[in-house]
Amino acid sequence: MSDISSNSAEERSASTSQMTVSDTEVAIDVVGMHKWYGDFHVLRDIDLKVMRGERIVIAGPSGSGKSTLIRCMNRLEEHQQGQIIVNGVELTADLKRIDEVRREVGMVFQHFNLFPHLTILQNLTLAPIWVRGIPQAEAEATAMHYLERVKIPEQANKYPGQLSGGQQQRVAIARSLCMQPKIMLFDEPTSALDPEMVKEVLEVMISLAQEGMTMICVTHEMGFARQVANRVIFMDQGQIIEQNDPENFFSNPQHERTKLFLSQILH
């Protein structure tokens, strides 16, 4: 964790200038949202406004509902009460709206979820071709562009099973980017990786942040949070306990629960 934050002090100052956050344009607006699994109240009264260009890190103990929250943002999970408005479209049971939102929101999973029966290139071009209707040649060119960005263009014709975990996760990020999303959701993208592969994935995420992508990351990488987040949100038992900019969040946590969590995770 620490190597990320230490090696890039100048990088950070150079790049923060590009990281502009919109004051007016709301990317995701969650209003009074509740979710239950049967009788279990998973998310309680969530209010969260994410501005365009904002980079948010959601932290919290396991079972606190942080993954469920971002999975609600592209309706992989449905909420029972309140509103979620993504890019101006409210998520309801209406399938058209759900598809509309999903086209603009990329998601990266803990376990990559690449399609094992397709080559890397096919993984990347499938959705652009069949959802956006982009011609194959153009989709392949875009795919190669993003594979170069995640630094594995030479793997284009392999199958996911032939790649390392870090490479697979970078492919998964590239796959989402090929849809040219306005928002990226990351659901513990480095938790399933061997330690030496975490860095290569975080580097890709940092460069994405520097380009001003709106990002919401559920992660335990506090170094990453310190370096790129504008806001860190702490959740516990289905509630947002505390949110602040990383500087204050780490140095001056307000809530007891947050202090406990930070003392356990930062040694």
Next chain:
Amino acid sequence: MSFSFVREQMVEPAPAPVNTAGPIAWARRNLFATPSDSLLTILAIVLLIWAIPPIYNFVFPNFLGGDAVPPGGTVEECRVETAGACWAYISARMSFFIYGFYPAEEYWRPNLVFALGALLIIPLAIPRVPFKRTNAILFFVVYPVICFYLLNGGVLGMRPVPTEQWGGLLVTLIISLVGIICSIPIGILLALGRQSKLPIIKTLCIMFIELWRAVPLITVLFMASVMLPLFMPQGTTVDKLLRALVGVTLFSSAYLAEVVRGGLQALPRGQYEAASSLGLSYWKSMWFIILPQALKHVIPGIVNSFIALFKDTSLVSIVGIFDLLNTVQAASSDIEWSSPTQAITGYLFAGLVFWVFCFAMSRYSIWMERRLDTGHKG
């Protein structure tokens, strides 16, 4: 410097090592390792000595050292008490076994159907051959239409041949091919329907599957051929072969649905979620992501169903359709060739034909499984 130790006596030469290669060593290792192994080996050899010669003598003709009457032999030879299988009878009635009661002067029509089928299915089964899409359309859409008009006649000056006259291997292949090809899409749709979130569709699919799985195929065929006409308005008839076809197809699709459902459930939820999160619609994610993987997982089960279907086609003989087994059975009471081994030779032949087709399907599926393996247990 002087040596502190000098050997004065030579070591006794060791015996030559036990042979560890070659047939004798192999037999010692695998067949006679322990006393009980040796006993079992000897018993097995005795059993083989007892069983093989009579079987060999029965099946193989004189010029190979057996007692069977080869094709071209006479009925008198078959009537000799020591005679083995009467292959002469099989070859004499071969056209009946292949075409049933199809008029002999029209044999070119089924022959053309066989030839066209082989011509289309062989390139379809070999992955390297290009034009798969055209090939598939020709085989699955154009070919059945051509077959129907060719066999049924009544067009282009071809004389009509009602389906009652179709028979033998021709009918067995028609029923099993139509059953296999039509039950794939129906089975997949039923499996997807059973997993649907829409309660009506889900209930209907479950009812359909459970109904057909709970009834024996014989009952289905009886219902189709005896009961169905009673419910139909007077004067309307549906062809008997068609009714059997529909029955076999629906029956097999219910089984296939459950096999496919197993594959769908074996897929990790992440695959569905990844497809959804990319904005793929339900049908697109099924077509591109879910089904290719799910079906690959259950190839053995699918082929199992097809093999069962192929063998079950012999049940249509019960409703009076002359499939391969029924023609064999009918011919076995043929006075002209009556001999002690007539019936058993016929059944042996039918069994052999069934085995060849089923074994081919099985091998092809194993080969396909290996080919589709992309080295990931996803």
